[in-house]
Amino acid sequence: MSHVLTPSTSESASRGVAQARGLFDREILRQAFFGAFKKMDPRVQVRNPVMFVVLVGSVITLLEAIAHPSTFTWSITVWLILTVLFANFAEAMAEGRGKAQADTLRKMRSETAARRLSPDGREELVPAASLSKGDTVVCEAGDVIPSDGEIIEGIASVDESAITGESAPVIRESGGDRSAVTGGTKVLSDRVVVRITAERGHTFIDRMISLVEGANRQKTPNEIALTILLAVLTIVFIPVVVTLQPFAGFAGATVSVVVLVSLLVCLIPTTIGALLSAIGIAGMDRLVQRNVLAMSGRAVEAAGDVQTLLLDKTGTITLGNRMAANFFPVGGHSEQEVADVAQLASLADETPEGRSIVVLAKENFGIRERQLDESHVFVPFTATTRMSGLDMGTRQIRKGASESVKRWVAEQGGSVPADLDDIVERVSRAGSTPLTVTDGAVVLGVIELKDVVKQGIKVKFEEMRKMGIRTVMITGDNPLTAAAIAQEAGVDDFLAEATPEAKMALIKQEQEGGKLVAMTGDGTNDAPALAQADVGVAMNTGTTAAKEAGNMVDLDSNPTKLIDIVEIGKQLLITRGSLTTFSIANDIAKYFAIIPALFAIKYHQLGALNIMHLHSPESAVLSAVIFNALVIIALIPLALRGVKFRAANSAAILRRNVWIYGVGGVLVPFVFIKLIDLVLVALHAY
């Protein structure tokens, strides 16, 4: 459970769908290489305005090179075409990683036979492909579940490792929130009757395949906005370059078309233009690596914008089970006595709480577990008595809710020690659950059952706070208990005695205030809230309704992962923003390379702007073009991995990125254009 709490999961994600592949897996590289050429189709290119301009430019220089061949014109032409190819390669790389995952999934999609139940109850063997929604099928130990469905009869342990990578089997049973099964998973024991809930081709696995392949990937809102900005930055440079010809003409100079095209390509934001779609695809991929399936890129982006996180207490903030933490004696009894009786009362109690009482008595007071025999009768917990315990002959030992125990003691003719209420109150106030222990009519003391907050969660919430995200704990506990746990875990707020309606109301209230809300859920009653939330992460163990309502599914069913999802969403935007800044900042150095070269003959004075002391006009222009192309390749790993994300407030993140990508973006090309120029000279190219 706690693996997501460790810093990064790129190593730990080697399970299930997320087949660990190195960033430069040879097979992916090979496919991307051919993909880069296939994408040269102008109909593909026109979708990316920046790269389309480069393609058109390379055609112009190609014609020029054919008409007036020279080493320079051919070199420029080749490097411009390479620029387009590099962009295609980046996109193909990102897609290739998804495709590899899709192939793994396809292999898993079984073409097995299904045992369909006809209305008269007979079983018939049909191919899984012929099943339609509403059919019922029988699955027994060893069968692969033919399609998505819901168990309507029986209970079974199911191996879902094919999807989640988790090898431990899970229990699926009819009714309640654990009834959904996924096609392709395997029944390990028992027999269940499943009603098919998905049409062929629309099963969960089918959807996963199309998602990881990015088959119908749509641009996300921020991606659209950024594409517009890039188009603006492309359009504005077209007149800049086009007008240079008449300007030069007025000065009595001529400018070669090849140099003008080179200048244009260097000025338009090719770096980000080339990597933009790769960044988007890689962002989805990073989620898949963590076993989260996002139904749309929009949801991933929204995750970065989330300002309020609604987190279920149980399983997300606390370990899920309450554990005995203390024994408090009352009425002059000793702690030892309380521990002794409490352990007796819990010997037959197989709940995790019961076991923890036995363990605590053993660890703190050395009381050995006693063997039960026929004289011991276990009295189970019921909703009416709200107590459990052990009858040993005439000796009746009970533990339970204070009020119930008090009533029972009174019935036995006993009296309640005066300090009991105080202690019960104190334990409740601390956020724990008090269990009163009594031996017949003699009340001995109180067991404190504590919710154990997950290790490291407080640090996570601290990080969230730094990022300006409010965390709200959702719990069915009373406000007193909730407040104490909220404080211990370090959440900003809590919703106690939460009902589905209250949860829904909270989401709406936050949204009306302009905030984006993320939550996790698994039950059918969570479905409306999951649908209402901007980011609704359904647990894979949850019901079909929940999974359909949310816009992400966590295959590991680990609600804590919501925090990781937020980080991935942010990282996606940061990567785009940083590379845009880098791309624009690069222009300055390119100007200093090209402008002096452009008018070198007419205005030798402009040579003063050649601050890099580039060898010749040709080598200067070519160096800038080569840098412009190579920087795309150099940044592919960054685009695919994403810019390093650190939880911090916005000012700190911005400062860091402005320094690295803004200031760095101004300086880096000066260095590399000079180096490329030196190499060209060394090669005697010029």
Next chain:
Amino acid sequence: MSFFFTLVALVVALGLTWRYLGSYMAAVFDGRVRFLKFIERPVYRLLGTSPQQEQTWKRYASAVVVFSAVSILFTYVILRVQGHLPLNPQHLGGVGSALSFNTAASFVTNTNWQNYGGETTMSYFSQIGALSVQQFVTPAVGIAVAMVVVRGFARKNSATVGNFWVDITRCLFYILLPIAFVFGAIFVSEGAVQTLAGTATIHDVLNEVTQTLARGPIAFMEAIKQLGTNGGGFLNANSATTFENPTGLTNFLSIYLLLAIPFALTYTFGKMVGSVRHGVALLSVMVLLFGVWVGFTSYGEHQNNPAVAAAGIHSSVGNTEGKEVRFGDTSSALFGVSSTMTSTGSADAAYDSFTPTGGLGLLTGMMLGEVTPGGDGSGLYTLLIFAIIAVFIGGLMIGRTPEYLGKKIQAREVKLAGLGALVMPIIVLLFTALAVSVAAGRAGPLNAGPHGFSEILYALTSQGNNNGSAFAGLTGNTPFYNVVGAIDMLLGRFAIMIPVLALGGALAAKNVVPESLGTFRTDNGMFVGLTIGVILIIGGLTFFPAISLGPIVEMLSHGRFF
């Protein structure tokens, strides 16, 4: 030293104006200032509107367009028929059609580019009834449009953005008219000419010549010329003459009036959006760039004229060619930068005679898009366009959908801001390219080579930015430059204004995202730096090739590189 004291006095005066005029203007546009209700009400009745009748951005934009179109027509007709109109003691005939069109477009776009000499072309009626009227209403239109964007940020989930007719009425009666009246009176008291009598004829006995002195209702036009960031003077020599700008005080007040409203509007912005800090951030962007340009240009003018220095003559008073000796080098540079960076274009020296460095300062001051501080209203709304682009890039860098004052900056906002930012560089470059390519355009400049190119580039930059300052040396009153210039001015005004109005509408319709620690801060130094970066990149990167063929070559030709 006196230059230093001028600067200190200017900073103090502008600081007070920023605070108090800024807050007063916020009150005016929020409808909290009502002492002239008795004038407002009949005006609204006449226009068939009322402050309660709010407009959508589209209605608002059509009102702007209709009002401006009528203004152009009105101005054009008056100039054409001025020969038949009163107040024409010199019996000047009607103005030619191309020049009338250029002049009408020029004054309605708040450019005040003058392809004519005022004293020999325009009758008093034209100066008062056509040109001065536009000098009052066009800054009001600019400020009104800025208010739409400000309201876009200040309001939430609102379909409307204010009422154009109410906004310009209030702007005129509460802001422009009273201030212009007070300062007009000061100009009169300082000796600026204000008369309806015709030219005066003086017989100079000593030199045995007869001089004709142009005069007219100059002083009151002077105040609105500067206050309204108009720049079109009564006389051809503009503020360099003693009739328009008689004393050191009026020169100081001219500079002050140029900068008063554009700077103060940032306070108005901050006040209306509920965060003066945000106004301070925008002010900082303006002041920092303005300061650098004043320093650069003053430095340039304080140098010897490189050609004079090359002849072995050294002067200790800087470049005096084309300067009014009353004002001198650095003060003229301050006036020039104030005038070019506010889209005003008035002049107390000949800009053509500035050193290459000084001329570069003036030219690039306009190329930044007239945002530092820019014209009345237009400076603020254009700056907000750049701020939105800065917010978008910066916001992405912190991993959130970018937001400015709680308004999410999404595809529509980026599109409109991008459009607004694109217009100016594109028209300036394309029209310059056109001018240098055709014979009619090539015939314009007085000089050949890079300086001739600078003259053409300057003229079209000045008109495209609605500045109106002239580098001189260019013969502008030709059919080609009249028509091309007019189109340049009209696009430079309205092709930016309309996307800006749409932007205001889009912002007003949005809900407000509450601020948190994760919000991109738009009221601190980082934001100021990013916005300056965007302004310099859009202005610098788009014009660098062009200026490298003009002023930069000139500068480097004298063997110096600054």
